[in-house]
Amino acid sequence: MRPASITYAKILVMTDSTICYENIRHRIALAAITAGRAAQDVRLLAVSKRQSVTAIQKIATLGQREFGENYLQEAQTKIADLASLNLTWHYIGRLQSNKTRLVSSLFDWVHSVDRIKIAERLDQQRPEQSAPLNICVEVNISGEPRKGGIAVDEVPGFIESLAAFDRLRVRGLMALPAPNADLASQRAAFRLMFETLRKLNQPSITDLSMGTSDDFEAAIAEGATIVRVGTALFGQRV
Numbered sequence: 408m409r410p411a412s413i414t415y416a417k418i419l420v421m422t423d424s425t426i427c428y429e430n431i432r433h434r435i436a437l438a439a440i441t442a443g444r445a446a447q448d449v450r451l452l453a454v455s456k457r458q459s460v461t462a463i464q465k466i467a468t469l470g471q472r473e474f475g476e477n478y479l480q481e482a483q484t485k486i487a488d489l490a491s492l493n494l495t496w497h498y499i500g501r502l503q504s505n506k507t508r509l510v511s512s513l514f515d516w517v518h519s520v521d522r523i524k525i526a527e528r529l530d531q532q533r534p535e536q537s538a539p540l541n542i543c544v545e546v547n548i549s550g551e552p553r554k555g556g557i558a559v560d561e562v563p564g565f566i567e568s569l570a571a572f573d574r575l576r577v578r579g580l581m582a583l584p585a586p587n588a589d590l591a592s593q594r595a596a597f598r599l600m601f602e603t604l605r606k607l608n609q610p611s612i613t614d615l616s617m618g619t620s621d622d623f624e625a626a627i628a629e630g631a632t633i634v635r636v637g638t639a640l641f642g643q644r645v
């Protein structure tokens with residue numbers, strides 16, 4: 408009887424991550440449709456920081472291709488372990504000058520660019536055989552002290568300076584607003600991001616990376632094209 412019960416336990420675990428994944432996908436589609444948008448216009452970035460390689464594999468088996476990581480050493484191991492799956496990796500953590508070389512060679516996207524010096528290094532250090540690095544400019548949308556991101560009124564000038572870097576491809580703007588339980592306040596911060604992108608008026612810069620487990624539906628209502636969901640998908644981080 409023992410082998411049978413072990414198998415049963417494994418099936419339960421698999422079912423659990425399937426339910427979480429399908430549930431999030433449905434909530435994203437519903438939020439998009441409610442906002443009069445197409446479900447496929449919103450991409451799910453699975454934030455896998457401090458989640459196991461096994462957990463990532465499970466979600467990848469269900470069809471998820473894009474994963475986000477914050478901690479470089481941890482990400483380096485996972486990217487190597489999962490190389491055969493050909494996943495797309497997004498760096499969403501803080502960036503320091505001494506980490507740009509590794510970030511620029513390991514990742515396909517970087518969401519947290521907020522200094523020209525860092526952009527310059529990512530550009531110079533992008534390996535020749537790789538496609539240009541996709542980047543989002545991080546905006547400190549709630550004006551929080553000690554938080555990453557540039558101010559809203561710095562965005563146009565910053566984007567203009569990035570044009571000099573031909574190994575970077577500017578895709579859009581990213582934000583992590585101050586946590587707020589109130590839906591109207593959540594939406595106000597995301598709406599400001601949408602307006603900031605719209606005012607740039609650059610046809611090639613179209614992405615809005617915004618919304619986490621707590622507020623991705625509000626972000627989608629205001630135009631998010633990439634939502635970054637961690638705990639609602641994987642459960643609590645270890």
Ligand SMILES: *Cc1c(COP(=O)(O)O)cnc(C)c1O
Pocket residue numbers: 454456477499500583618619620621635636637638639
């Ligand atoms: C951790 C993290 C997320 C995901 O947060 P959850 O609450 O787990 O969904 C999204 N964006 C950034 C920048 C993060 O660091």
